Amino acid sequence: MPGKTEKLLSILKLQPVVPVLIVEDVRSAVPLARALVAGGLRAIEITMRTPAALEAIRAVADEVEGAYAGAGTILNPAHFEAAEKAGSTFIVSPGVTRPLIEAARQSEVPLLPGAATASEVMTLRDEGYEVLKFFPAEQAGGAAYLKSLASPLAGTLFCPTGGISLKIAPDYLSAPNVVCVGGSWVAPKEMVASGDWAGITRLAAEAFALRK
Structure with a gap:
């Protein structure tokens, strides 16, 4: 686990904000990721909430220089395996289950598991998650x-x-136990739909300037 923890931290510490994206059309994935990277946001979470998600992850992983494509909304081992095969460099889940922990244990791709209570945090700490x-x-x-x-x-x-x-x-980033935040505001749906990549780069740069 220590090796995977360091791998995950090396990605999350690249920037103060990790874009959380819902990609509806795979054709927008590469220009969107390039716009975010141009603004300084290299670690990008593409959520598994659309049919285009896996193909979008694969396209970003293969075609966008400097980007770290991650997969979000991973709910089960099948999701985990599919995201890993698509080229995800990190995997994010909203919560955690025993089967998901087992799938993560067998993979070299680090998992960022979700928790909302002290008990959930303690349970994940017992599994080696920091x-x-x-x-x-x-x-x-x-x-x-x-x-x-x-x-x-x-x-x-x-x-x-x-x-x-x-x-x-900034309220979150000022906390001693926060490494970065996740946010969807850097890629508004209307900007993606209109292909306003320059506008997204500006929003990304604005977010990058929040560095701790």
Whole structure:
């Protein structure tokens, strides 16, 4: 696990914000990823919420120089295996199950598992996980809640995701137990649909400037 933890941290520490994307049309995946990378956001989470997701991950992994394509919304071992085969460099889940932990244990691709309570964090710590996704961040208690976990659960780092915007991201990034945040605001649906890649690069650069 230590090796995979370091691998995951080396990706998450590239930037303060990891874009969380829902890709509807695979043709937009490569130009979208290139626009994000141009703005400094190299680690990109493509969620498994659309039929285009796996092909989008594969395209970004194969064609976008400097990008680290990750897969999000991984719910089971079949998702994990498919995302790994598509070229994911990291895998993100909203929560965790025993079968998912077993699938992750057998893979070299690091898992960022989701947790929302102290008990869930403790359970994952027992499995060797030191870096977790805090989800859904705003709905589960926000930055204040996450900061309150820093002392009793010292040594655990989080990437909070869910309801985070440019305005409130600094609240999370100021927490001692936060390594980065996940956000969808850097790639608004209307900008992707219109192909406003320059606009997305500007939003990415704005997010990158939040560096801790």
